Amino acid sequence: MTGVARNRVLDWIKTNLFSSPFNIVLTFLLLFVATKLLWNFLDWAVLRAVWGGDAETCRHGAGGACWAYVRDKARYVLFGHYPYEQQWRPQLFVAIFFLLSLLTQFKRFWSKYLTAAWVVLPLGAAGLMWGGFFGLTHVEMEEWGGLPLTLALAFLGISASYPIGIVLALARRSEMPVIRALSVIYIEVIRGVPLISMLFMAAVMFPLFLPEGITISKVVRAQVAIIMFASAYMAEVVRGGLQSLAKGQYEAADAIGLSYTKKMVFVVLPQALKAVIAPTVNTFIGLFKDTSLVFIISLSDLMFTTQASLQDADWLGFTVEGYIFAAFVYFVFCYFISFSSSRLEKELKV
Amino acid sequence: MxxxxxxxxxxxxxxxxxxxxxxxxxxxxxxxxxxxxxxxxxxxxxxSLQKQNIASGFGFLAREAAFEIGETLTSYSAESTFGEALLAGLLNTMLVALLGNFLAVIWGAVVGITSLSHNLLLARLARIYVDTLRNIPLLLQLFFWYALITEFLPAIRDALNPVPNVYLSQRGMFFPMPEWGATHGWALVALLVGGIAAIFLYRWQKLRQQHTGQLFPFYRVAAALLLVPPLLAWLIGGAPVELDVPVLQGFNFEGGLALTPEFLALSLGLVLYTGSFNAEIVRAGIESVKKGQKEAAVSLGLSRSQALRLVVLPQAVRVIIPPMTSQMLNLTKNSSLAVAIGYPDLVNVANTSMNQTGQAIECIVIIVFVYLSFSLMTSAFMNWYNHMTRLVER
Known part of the structure; x- marks a missing residue:
């Protein structure tokens, strides 16, 4: 290291960590506490942890984390009651989502083929999980669970609520008072109530409003509730984008004689939606986390399978390990979404 | 044509x-x-209601509920009506919402300011906290805290006793409370009088400053106004110090103030989760004030703390308040997750009533009505606030 480089490092340390006597004390205190906490955690999670065996091995272990529990339960937590030997199907489902999200990261892959793949492949994978062709056994939707269900609820929720939200936002800024009023009522009522009450509606109230003889499965009803809920929030985000646009853009589009549809599709929306990428993604992340609420109406999503795995009489008492595993899965997805959004913003140079 | x-x-x-x-x-x-x-x-x-023999309407509210509620602020018992049960649930929701929001705003401000600290380590730790909690579902966090309290705290016999007379066990937290007497009532009245006097003092000193430019040490005098009268009332009343102390009797503590594991887990989860969102709002708000504002204030001769208090914060608050109110509303709505860990909030009680009576539509209408009025009141406040703090341009 040259003298200049060393000085730069020392300067950096001095300005960022030791700028005043108070900061010196604070830095050392924090270092001490943080290392101690980190060390305790590593000691529990790595050094004294039990990595294999059964519950008894864990109970007679060194008192560390019982990852044997996660090893034993991971397949159930991730794929629920889906027949064990057939679980390559939901695994493929999850893998397809991974692959598509990964490809979407890079601008050079963006094409109509990728868009088509986003429509066709998840549908195909869902068909694969459904089965009933090419000698694949049919698996009832009630047996789908865990991560694929969470992903499906979130993916369909996002892809349906985005366009509906745009329509609602445009309706809220419409010149027609009736359309505007209906849109305002819808958005404000939905945003005013908790998601749980919407899910209760889906679970116990929707069936009352269906004509006799028609039944819709609870998963679909919950999906509809999630879409209705998320649309209202999306609408407000999009409205923010519409408002942020300079008035001249609207006027210019009118001046060159564009119709309403053309004005919106080619001039207003591309700019408005680009301006609100960050809040849009925050809404998506919120929706992804909110899918966990379907647990309360007993749909077997990731949250539900996690809770159910903790009830196993053979493995009682490893709650923390179970929750850490579930939290890790949720965290990875949410962090990935927000990471991609900041990349997207850079790619589009907002 | x-x-x-x-x-x-x-x-x-x-x-x-x-x-x-x-x-x-x-x-x-x-x-x-x-x-x-x-x-x-x-x-x-x-x-379909007719076919299932469910009488629609709110008549069921007057019928006997016949279920117990774990903790209430009212004198509710299983003989009370559904209406009273729902009221007890509503009060529980309001309790969690008020306490939770109060703490979440303070906690959010602390973490938000911390994440702007000049000490990089401190700022980074605050960022890690915010990023972690924001990316994990609240429901999972509630389950986690609830499990931590009910499974990892000692049984009631071996309750932790960190401070004398404060106990922490898997059955919750137990505090001593002052034995309520007439003196405490008078102290409360004195506090109220002091508070009103402080409000008038604030208006007077502001007017005087506008007319004469003279500064008045308002905060110190106001603190004295709030502290001294209640203290005097308490001393005149003979300075009662009797405490209602929790005592282990049989299988539980008697006396004092008890906080159940459900209440603790729900409040803790809501405050830490919403606090991480509030922290982001506070950070963004302070960062939104242009550096020139602070520099201009300092070059006018204001001290650093005056610059922060009189120039930076008033502008930051204008940016902070609107998203912060929507977070307060979120916390209130999220308190309905109480149903998952068994805290008897409005949604939980309504859910039980729904299962017992089959009056799904009515119960959901009540939930929607209550939360909707919360949010309408909040947006009314927001509009008023925006009107009050709008930029008055020439």
Whole structure:
């Protein structure tokens, strides 16, 4: 290291960590506490942890984390009651989502083929999980669970609520008072109530409003509730984008004689939606986390399978390990979404 | 052709071809569509209710509930009515919402300011906290805290005793409370009087400053106004120090103030989760004030703390308050997750009532009505606040 480089490092340390006597004390205190906490955690999670065996091995272990529990339960937590030997199907489902999200990261892959793949492949994978062709056994939707269900609820929720939200936002800024009023009522009522009450509606109230003889499965009803809920929030985000646009853009589009549809599709929306990428993604992340609420109406999503795995009489008492595993899965997805959004913003140079 | 000389459309097709008429056509069609849809749905629903022999209406509110509620602020028992049960649930929701929001705002401000610290380590730790909690579902966090309290704290016999007379066990937290007496009532009255005096003092010193430019040490005097009268009242009343102390009797503590594991887990989860969102709001708010504002204030001769208090913060607050109120509303709505860990909030009680009576529509209407009025009141406040703090331009 040259003298200049060393000085730069020392300067950096001095300005960022030791700028005043108070900061010196604070830095050392924090270092001490943080290392101690980190060390305790590593000691529990790595050094004294039990990595294999059964519950008894864990109970007679060194008192560390019982990852044997996660090893034993991971397949159930991730794929629920889906027949064990057939679980390559939901695994493929999850893998397809991974692959598509990964490809979407890079601008050079963006094409109509990728868009088509986003429509066709998840549908195909869902068909694969459904089965009933090419000698694949049919698996009832009630047996789908865990991560694929969470992903499906979130993916369909996002892809349906985005366009509906745009329509609602445009309706809220419409010149027609009736359309505007209906849109305002819808958005404000939905945003005013908790998601749980919407899910209760889906679970116990929707069936009352269906004509006799028609039944819709609870998963679909919950999906509809999630879409209705998320649309209202999306609408407000999009409205923010519409408002942020300079008035001249609207006027210019009118001046060159564009119709309403053309004005919106080619001039207003591309700019408005680009301006609100960050809040849009925050809404998506919120929706992804909110899918966990379907647990309360007993749909077997990731949250539900996690809770159910903790009830196993053979493995009682490893709650923390179970929750850490579930939290890790949720965290990875949410962090990935927000990471991609900041990349997207850079790619589009907002 | 369906156009007359002035270019206006005539005839039936003009309802769609004429731009001005089309607007009315669309609105009428949409309105008719909505009305038809709703009347069809209501018809189907009343049919299926009749078939299931469920009497619709709110009559069930006067019937006996016949279920227990774990903790209430009212004198509720299983003999009380559904109406009283729902009221008890509503009060529990309000308790969690008020306490939770109060703490979440303070916690959010602390973490938000911390994440802007000049000490990089401190700032980074705050960022890690915010990023972690924001990316994990609240429901999972609630389960986690609840499990931590009920599974990892000692049993009631071996309750932790960190401070004398404060106990922490898997059955919750137990505090001593002052034995309530007339003196405490007088102290409360004195506090109220002091508070009102402080408000008048604030107005007076502000007017005086506007007219004469003289500064008044308001915060110190106000603190004295709030502290001294209650203290005097307490001393005059003979300075009672009796405490209602929690004592282990049989299988639980008696006396004092008890916080149940459900209440603790819910409040802790809500405060830490919402606090991480509030922290981001506070950070963004402070960062939104341009550096020049602070520099200008300092070059005018204000001290650093004056610059922060009189120039930076008032501008940051304008940015912070609107998203912060929406987070307060979120916390209130999220308190309905109480149903998952068994805290008897409004949604939980309504859910039980729904299962017992089959009055799903009515119970959901009550939930929607209550939360909707919370949010309408909040947006009314927001509009008022925006009006009060709008930039008055020349």
């Amino acid at each position: 369906h156009y007359d000389a002035s270019g206006k459309g005539i005839g039936i097709s003009s309802l769609w071809r004429d731009v001005t008429k089309r607007k009315y056509t669309i609105q009428v069609l949409v309105l008719v569509g909505v009305v038809v849809l709703f009347s069809v749905l209501i018809n189907i629903a009343s049919d």
